[in-house]
Amino acid sequence: MTNERYETRINRALALIDRHIDQDLSIERLADEACLSPFHFHRIFSALTGESVHAMTTRMRMERALALARRAIRPQWKAIAAAVGYRSQDVFTRAFKRYFGCTPSVFDLERYWRDRPDRDDALAVSRYFLRPALALPADFEVEIVDRPATKLIISRAVGGYLDPTLIVAAFERINAFSKALGIAMPGRLTGASQDDPELVSLSRCRYDFCLEVPEETSASKGLQAVHRTEGRWAVTHVEGDFAAVDRAWNLLFKSWLPASGRNLRAAPVEEVYHQTPNEIGWDCFDVTLAIPLDD
Template identity: 90%
Template sequence: MTNERYETRINRALALIDRHIDQDLSIERLADEACLSPFHFHRIFSALTGESVHAMTTRMRMERALALTRRVIRPQWKAIAGAVGYRSQDVFTRAFKRHFGCTPSAFDLEKYWRGRTDRDDALAVSRYFLRPALPLPPDFKVEIVDRPAANLIISRAVGVYLDPTLIVAAYERIDAFSKTLGIAMPGRLAGASRDDPELVPLSRCRYDFSLEVLDGTRASKGLQAARRDEGRWAVTHVEGDFAAVDRAWNLLFKSWLPASGHNLRPAAAEEIYNQTPNEIGWDRFDVTLAIPLED
């Protein structure tokens, strides 16, 4: 069995953790999802992710918890603890303190950033992380739409913020697959960061290209099948360079969303490609930014 096939199996386990972050998933359940024995699952998971199952699950829970705090002015830590899989607020607080070195109420994002070992690399990618919210310009148009459920084929890259060649390789895999199906990618291809770069080391951040496909389409080697649930999304269109896309994300998340009165649904935000890198290049973008909203 090749490493590529192992990666596909481990990605299925990670997707299961993402979907059920509020539950304690047994090693047996995760191993079964990956079609591996529990004994081998431990070793392969750690070898491919660089973390134990427990360490990664904890990190994903902490990231989700902090994301939940950004939706409200006064976080209800008891509810947040339950939403990320802890049986009590006390257990959650102890886990949070072990992970971040402080209690949830004392967490300071700017202080955390000052202590990050990859801070310079992260700021070289984007200063979005520490920028304040921008005033909403009158021409920043956001539409709320209903997107139907869709079957997806995923091409994943890890560490793309540090090594852009990884994202190019992930794109080329999904591009080659689309050609075998005879599918035109514009409007059907989306990109999604599965981890929050504000809180996750850049070397561990996952980026997925997802292609909408017909029911029953099987993933080829190095890809995986997934599904996007139906739901409401806030969308805005942007054309331009990386700085234009970066600014649009900043406006959408930090300015429009708090003023809108909407709450985020626990799913990844997406960049829907109206023109692909094959058509427009890697330094220009024609994308629709989409964030998932609660009904």
């Protein structure tokens, strides 16, 4: 079996982890998803991802727990523990302490950020997380829309914040795929950051280019197929350079969302490309920013 076929199988297991981080993720279940024996699956998974299954699922559960805690004024750790796959709060607390060195109730995000080995690199990417909320301009327009369920073909870059050529390569893969299928990308291509750079080391941060495709479409090598569920989204359009997009994200998350009284749904935010990088370049943007909302 070639590395490409192994990669496709491991990608199916990774997609299962993303979708069901709140459920049992035993080696047997993940191996079955990848159509590999548990013995071989563990070895192949570690070789292709650089992490053991246990290390990755624990890391993703801890990162998800912090993300959920940040959304609440008073985090309910028992509910958070269940939401990330721990049926016992005591087990969750012990796992949290092993991972972060302290219990959830005394975790200090500012100290965690300050002590991160890649802090300087993270600051060079964006100071979004350290900036205060902006005053909400009267002309900042946000629309609430319903988006239907659809199949997506994904091209993923891991560590692209540190090495932008990885993001370019991921785009080129999805660009070639769309051309082969004769699918125009504007309006159907989105970018989705799967991880929060404040909580996840930059070397592990994932960025996905996602192409909406007909249901019968199959992913080619280096790509994976997933589904976006139907749901309600808050959207705003922005044109300009990176600073304009960064400002719009800042307004949408830190100013509009709290003022709206709405809650986020557990799904990645997206950037819908109306002009793609091969049309407008990598320094200019014509995108709709979209955040998933609870109904």
